[in-house]
Amino acid sequence: MTETIVRMESISKTFPGVKALDAVTVEVRKGTVHAIVGENGAGKTTLIKILVGALRPDRGEIILKGRRVFFKSPADAQRERISVVHQESMLVPYLSVAENIFIGQNRRFSHFGFINMRELYRRAEEILNSVGANLDTELLISELTPSEQKQVEIAKALVTDPEILILDEPTAPLSERETQALFRIIRRLKKEGKSIVYISHRLEEIFQIADLVTVLKDGKLVDTVFISEVDKDRVVSMTVGRKIDTAFPERPAVRTREKVLSVRNLTRGNMLKGVSFDLYRGEILGIAGLKGQGQESLLRAIFGIYPKGKKDRGEIYLFGEKLNINSSLQAMKSGIVFLSERRNEEGLCLTLPVRHNIALPSMDKRQYLEVIKWEEETRAVKKMVSDLKIRTPSLAQAVEYLSGGNRQKVVIGKWLLTEPYIFLVDEPTVGIDVETKVELYHLFRRLSNQGVSILMVSSDLIEILGLCDRILVMYNGRIVKEFKGGEVTEQEVAKAMWGEGE
C-alpha cells in the first residue's frame, strides 16, 4: 500500500439543527482514486468543503503529509496543492478558455504589470493537451458545450499542479464517451502519483475507476473498503439503514383508482428521457432518487415552468384531457400547484407580511371591483394559520422573521388557498426541524384523505418509505422502478436509486 498523503482525523461539523459530520476519519493515499459515496445529506459535501478550506471543522484535524495543517480559506488549500472541480460551473462565461484556466494566476505571466497574452495562451494549450482536450483556447466559455466546459474546469484545477484533485460529481453533464475520456485523464493523473478524491452518485463509475470507497451515512463514517473486495450490493447496503425516529401517519386502507394526472413519455432535453406514470386521486406518490436524476425537472415540466426545447416530447393529461401548460398561472388555474425546494427564492416574498404571502395567489377570488374584501381575506388567512399551526405573532409579521418550518407552512398555506387538485412537492422537509417535519407528514396525509393528489420528490428515503402510497424511483432521467408503499424495504429502493437491477 502506498503512503498516506492526507488524513482527516475525527472531523466533526455541526450546522444549526444538524450534525453534518460526526467524528469522521478518512485517509487518502498517494496515487489512488478514492471514492466517497452516501445518500444526500450524508455529509460528503461538508467533508470536501472542509478539506479544501471552504469550511472549518468544529473538531478534528487535517494531517497533510504528516504535518498538521489549518486551512483558513480555499487559497490556503490551493497553496498546499489541493485542487477541486466543483459540481457547478466556476467559469466566467465571457472570458476565453485560456483566460479562465489561468484566472487568479495572471501574475505568472506579468511583465512590468502587463500580461504576456501569447505566453498565457501557449501554456493553456499545453495544459489542455495534457488532459487530452482538443479545444480552441480563444473560444469563449459560453461557446462551449457542458462537457467541454468540464474539461476546462479540470485543466484549470491542474494549473496549480495539485497533489490531491477533488472531483465533485464530474460526470453529471457528460455523455458515456466523454465519461470514458475523463477516466483516461484520471488514470493518467493517478499514474503520475496524484491522488483523486471522487464523488459520484453513479456506482457503475465508481467500480470502474476507484481503488477505495468510503461510505458515509448521516454524517458518520460507515467504512472505507477496497473496491476489489466488495460488490455493488454490498456498497448499497452500507449506505442504507438509517435510524428511523419519525412517527409517520397511517396509510388509508381503501383507495380510489381515479386517474387525476397521466404523464406519457415526457422528454425534456437531457434531464427527462421518456417519463410515464399515473397519479391517482388522493394518493401520495413518492419519487425517490439521488439528487439530480431529473425529479425536479419533472415537477417543473408538469407545473409548466420548465423551458421546452424543439426536440422535447410527451403529453400530460389532467382528468383524461390533454394539458398544454406554459406558465404557472395556467397550472394554478388547472388546479396544479408546486412547492419549490428553494422556498426563499421561489416561494416567498421575505420582506412582506404573512398575510400578504398567503393571500397572494388566490387574491382574485376575494375581490370585488378590484378591491380586496378585507374581512374575507382575514378569515381565510387566519384559518390557514391556525390549520397549519403557523407560529407567527401576527398576520402582519414579515416572513423573514419566521423559522424555516414556519416559512414552509406559509408557502403551503398560500397554495392550499387556491384549492388545488394536485400538489407537486419538491424536497418538502429540507432544512426543517423534526417536529415540523412530522406535522408536515400528517398534513400531507390529511390533504390526501381530502382527495388532493400529492406528487412528492424527496431524496430522503426514510420519508418516501414512511409516507408514500406508491414509490417511483428515478435514475438518470428515467423512472426505473415502481414499488408499493409499506411493502418494500429500504434496501430494495436504494438499489434502484443507485441504478442497480435495471
Added chain:
Amino acid sequence: MRISLGKAFRRGNYMGVYLILVIFIIFLSVMSPSFRSGRNWSNLATRIFPLFIVGLGESFVMLTGGIDISIGAQVSLSAAIASCIMGDSISSIMLGIICPLIGGVLVGLLNGFVVTRFKVAPFIITLGTMVLLQGLTFQIRWMPGGYISKEFADVVLYRLGILPLGPLVSLIIFGFLAIVILGKTPIGRNIYAVGGNEEAARLAGVNTSRVKIFAYVLCSLFCALAGLYEGARMQCADPHVGDPFLMDGIMVATLGGTSLFGGQGSPIGVIGGAIFIASLGNMFNLLDFNTFTQYIIKGFVLVSCILLSHLQVSRRTEISRRQV
C-alpha cells in the same frame, strides 16, 4: 426608550423620516423667525404637493424593483404641452389637462413595455427616455412662455385665506388613493410582491410584466399631474421646470422609506419625504444659500438615503442567512 435613527429606518417603514423631519422643523423654527410665520407655512404647503406626487410615482416604480430616471423630463413635457393647448375656454382647459395626462400614459407605457419586454435595465431605458423627452420639450417650448389659464390655476391653488386648500386637498386625495391601491387592491399587492421577490410572484401566478407596466404608467401619470401643477403655479411653462424633480423625486421616495431594491415603502412615508425636501428648499431660500451649497447639502442627503436603504437590506440578508 432610546430611539435610534438606524433602527427606525431598519423597521422598513416611515418612522425614520418623520423623526428627522420633526428635528429639522424644530431646528428651522429656532434658527429662522421667518420660517415660523404663517405666510411661510402656507408657501411651504404649496411646494409639498408636486414633490409628493412625483415621489409617489417614483415610489410605485421603485416598489416593483425598478427606477424611473425620466420623471423630471416628464414634468417639463407635461407643462410644455399644457401651455400650448390651454386657452381661456372651458373646452381648451379640459383639453389642456387631458393631453398632458395622455402623454404621461404613453410615456409610462413606453418605459414599462421596454423594461418588461426586452428586459432592459430600467435605469438605462428611462435615461434614454429622459433625453428623448427633453428634446421633445425643447421642440415645443424652447424658452419659458406659453399660457396656463388663470381659472385653472385658481382652482388648483385655491386658498381659503392663508390656507392653501387646493394643494392640501389634492395631497390628501392622492395620498388616500395610493394607500388604497397599494394596500387594498390585488394590483397593489402584486406591486409589493414583484418587488419583494419577482420569481416567487411569477410562480404564484402574478403577471409580473403587467404589474410593472402599471407602475410605470402610474408614475408617468403622476409626473404629468406635477407638470400641470407647476404650470398653474407659474402660469406659464418653463422647459427646465422639471429638472430638479429627478433628484427630488428619488430623494422623496427613498427618504420616505421606499427601498431601492423593491418591495418596501409606503405613501405615508413618501408624504414625510416630500415635506422634508420641501422644507429643505424652504431653508435654502430663507437662509439664502447659494446654489452650490444647495447641491452639496442635497447630495449629502441623497447619499445618506441610499446608505440607510442599504443598511436595511444588508441586515435583511443577514437574517435570511441565519434562518436557512
